[in-house]
Amino acid sequence: MRGMMTAGHVTRIRQQLQGFVEEFAEDLGRSERRHWCGKYLEGLLREGEHKSIEPLAARVGCDDQALQQFVNQSPWDHRAVLHRLRQQMRTSASAGGVLVLDDTSLPKQGRHSVGVARQYCGALGKIANCQSIVTWHWLGATGLHWPLAAQLYLPAEWTADEPRMSRAGVPPAEQRFREKWRLALDLLDEMKPQLPAYQAIVFDAGYGVVQSLLAELEKQAEPYVAQVPGNIAAWPAAAVATLKPARRGRPRQHAIVQDPAMHPLSMVGWRDKLLQEPGRWVQVQLPRADGASVQAVAVRVQASRRGSRWRQPGAARWLLIEQLGEETFKYYLSNLPAGTPLAELVRLAHQRWAIEQGYQQLKEELGLDHFEGRSWRGLHHHVTLCFLAFCFLTRLRSSKKTPLAA
Incomplete structure (x- = not known):
């Protein structure tokens, strides 16, 4: 596989790898932690199908108990390591990138691993026992x-069970329920001061379905391109809500759209409407090496609060529709400026797919989903170390001399 190394590769990059680890010396602390960090990263990078502790330790010729202690009990702060990893990114990145919000699922057999529950598992494409x-x-x-x-x-069944959380080592500050989108916004607040300027935040329909997330991003003036499901609704851009005086009784408190010809349509409804105007659809090339393209159309709409009694139009948005096959369509909403070209909307909408490829490497080559521990600390340590291995490989490939090419 492209990211995995033979023993010969590892010998040639061992000094570079230890130098990389030393960049985190302040966060890891004592020298033995830095030593075991290097060993763990080497094990993740080495060829081999199983990246759990015992086979990893055997592969790099070290004591599995010491490696176990480094990952599961050692008190180094994974947040501090990720903070420094973001600082390193600033030296390689320039303004004009995108932020990708996503989640990844780790299937589990038992029920004792921290956060494990029956929930949607993207890795399996169904409801299953997993961590998210x-x-x-x-x-x-x-x-x-x-x-x-x-x-x-942490699903609600976990945050409702304090003894269970305590046994898994969940920090007191994290022992409260937060929806994924709220957790994502908390992480964004934490890391944003370190980031270069970005063009947009992009995410899939799992987050796009959360209208509260779109509204909060708009409130914070965060640009986004969100894939959404077909049942999300939007008003026409021309819809105007007015506060019509009541003929009797108490004054009206909510404006409503008076024009009976104006009403919100679902994404599928907009698709059917726009298919009646074939001249508006344009063939747009996708940001892919194979030169693939897609039929697309974009129109200005307004947010629809379908759950509201009055259903007034909300924020102005782009609605982007792509036709991938005769019966296959994808839908996106975006708060990018009204003058944004169609090709730019399509390009940004497709940036997320590179992250899917990255997850494939993190799981299949670097063992992201191989961790067998049960604790909060151990899981976050393992995920952070997988990120370090991934970024080390990224740095190697960007250098003029990479042993991966040998």
Whole structure:
């Protein structure tokens, strides 16, 4: 595989790897922690299908108990390490990238691993026993992919069980329920001061369905391109709500759209409407090496609060629709400026797919989903170390002399 190294590769880069580890000396602390960090990263990078502690330790020829202690009990702060990793990203990144919000699922057999519950598991494409980790990534204009932050999502069944959380070592400050989107915004607040200027935040329909998230991003003036499901609604851009005086009784408190011809349409409804205007659809090339393209159309709309009694129009947005096949469509909403070209909306909407490829490498090559421990600390340590291994490989590939090419 492209990211995995033979023993010969590791011998040639061992000094570089230890130098990379020393950049985190202040965060890792004592020299033996830095030593075991180097060993763990070497084990993640080495060829081999199983990246859990015992086979990893055997592969690099070290004591598995010491490695176990480094990952599961050692008190180094994974947040501090990720903070420094973001600082390193600033030396490689330039303004003009995108932030990608995503989550990744780690299937589990038992029920004792921290945060494990029956929930949607993207890795399996169904409801299953798994952990779910909320993540942020940077994707640069030149293709730089850099993981930025990660935190385990705790389902309500966990936050309602304090003894269970305590046994798993969940810190007191984290022993409260937060929806994934709120957890994501907390992480964004934490890391934003370190980030270069970005064009947009992009995310899939799992987050796009959360209208509260879109509204909060608009409130914070954060640009976004969100994939959304077909049942989300939007008003026409021309819809205007007015406060019509009541003929009797108490004064009206909510404006309503008086024009009976104006009403919100679901994304599917907009699709059917726009398919009646084939001249508005344009063939747009996708940001892919194979030169693939897609039929797309974009129109200005307004947010629809379908749950509201009055359903007034809300914030102005772009609605982007892509036709991928005769019966296959994808829908996106965006708060980018009204003058944004269609091709730019399509380009940004597709930036997220590079992160899917990155997750494939993190799992298949670097063992992100191989961790067998049960604790909060151990899981976050392992995820952080996988991010370090990924970013070390990124740095190697960007250098003029990379042993991976040998």
